[in-house]
Amino acid sequence: MVAGTRIEQTLLAAVHRGDLPGCPPRLAEALHHAVFPGGARIRPRLCLAVAHACGDDAPATADGAAAAIELLHCASLVHDDLPCFDDAATRRGKPALHRAFGEPLAVLAGDALIVLAFQTLAHQAVAHPDRMGRLVGIVGDAVGVPRGIVAGQAWESEPEAALAEYQREKTGALFVAACMAGAAAAGADPAPWRALGERLGEAYQVADDLKDVAAEADELGKPTGQDVRRGRPSAAAELGIEGAVKRLEQLVAAAADAIPASPGADELRTLVLSEAKRLRPKSLARTAA
């Protein structure tokens, strides 16, 4: 089964828990709204690609890890969009969840998605309990304290903070988890896969900064020009558009070089380089063409 189908099916099965008897129907709707239709699903696809490179001997476990990471990503988007943070009006081309369902259900849907991530992981990894603890650890580290995305977001509440660093860490955390969990799900040592995640996370952050200045809102599914307006760190602002594009290319090359020796390393390298082309905003691709 191709990766995209595996991911959507596992996510659908997870979110379907909300459709079971006893669940408040609007919460169930809110969960679907938060998860479908998705963005590029780049983190779970990365997770499955690494699992594949490591032999993917336990596909259900890898699917669980990939889905858990995407569910946590969706949860973070829902909570980040809340009025007390970004108060975003739109997300993935639709109204942000709290605009569509109200603030209480946005808080609760985010909470439910976090729980669902761990339930899905445990459920899917049931045939490989020996891998479960490590997977919960990897995924938990990416989201929680001391350095996961929740901690990254909390730096905005500190009187003095190196925002550039936290932003990089926050984006990087789930990319690191995607790579390490993909390896751990396939029974491989996850540690050597950290560097790939760190570089891809940084590349994605630079691409996101570029999109924020160069893309059109339609392409992004959320308002553009937000970073400058909020005084947030941006590679595009620091390096200029041309400099940021160059930095992106360097990071992708470094990521390809960071792929550890594994049965499918060559295939993964090709994939990383081809997928990286999609990171550049279309409007810049047009300019370059």
Place this chain on the structure above:
Amino acid sequence: MVAGTRIEQTLLAAVHRGDLPGCPPRLAEALHHAVFPGGARIRPRLCLAVAHACGDDAPATADGAAAAIELLHCASLVHDDLPCFDDAATRRGKPALHRAFGEPLAVLAGDALIVLAFQTLAHQAVAHPDRMGRLVGIVGDAVGVPRGIVAGQAWESEPEAALAEYQREKTGALFVAACMAGAAAAGADPAPWRALGERLGEAYQVADDLKDVAAEADELGKPTGQDVRRGRPSAAAELGIEGAVKRLEQLVAAAADAIPASPGADELRTLVLSEAKRLRPKSLARTAA
């Protein structure tokens, strides 16, 4: 080691993750504020008591389950107190977390506590991976969809809802999880332990309703008279104080009868009956004395 010490030590080790390098200091403070000093720790003590009744052959695993349940309880208090829900000013005799640290950190601390619960469970159960999946399932069911505490809270966002039922379910969920997880942590079949949790959860709800009408705010650590003010279901309002006290006694007796056959069943029965006396508000105990 006595149960109370085991619980506080495991909770402290969990929350201490926020004190590690890289964590925003105010988020770390907020986590301590949310978890210490605790209330009666009734759910984790119940979890350990059931594990003990089942032989407690894996104390670290039982500690993990107990701590996970308490961390999730603390998370739910923090999020329930948010302005978009109860907008509570105080909790456990201190300012509610969002009053002390602001709304963003209250959202994030709640999220971090949910993640921490699963990390703690996985970390503590590492020597018994075969029990981990079941434990994550039990704990996840108690919090998430379709019928966990998040779902219970989401009924308030439905146009038509049987609020009395949701309230019972919401309180009951963590009591059921405490009993079932205690059994599962000790390698016993958790299913027969559900009934004990359901009855104790209902007893606790009745006791809480009684406290809301009869206790003084100092004793409760939060404002009293909230249920009537918010039009929430209350056994004390439905049955009168005397009727509610009687109902509480019936539920405690039913709980004691529901304890499944197990090595420590008699001891647990004695404990349930003696602990139940603490459920009655002091002002009512004085009246009865």
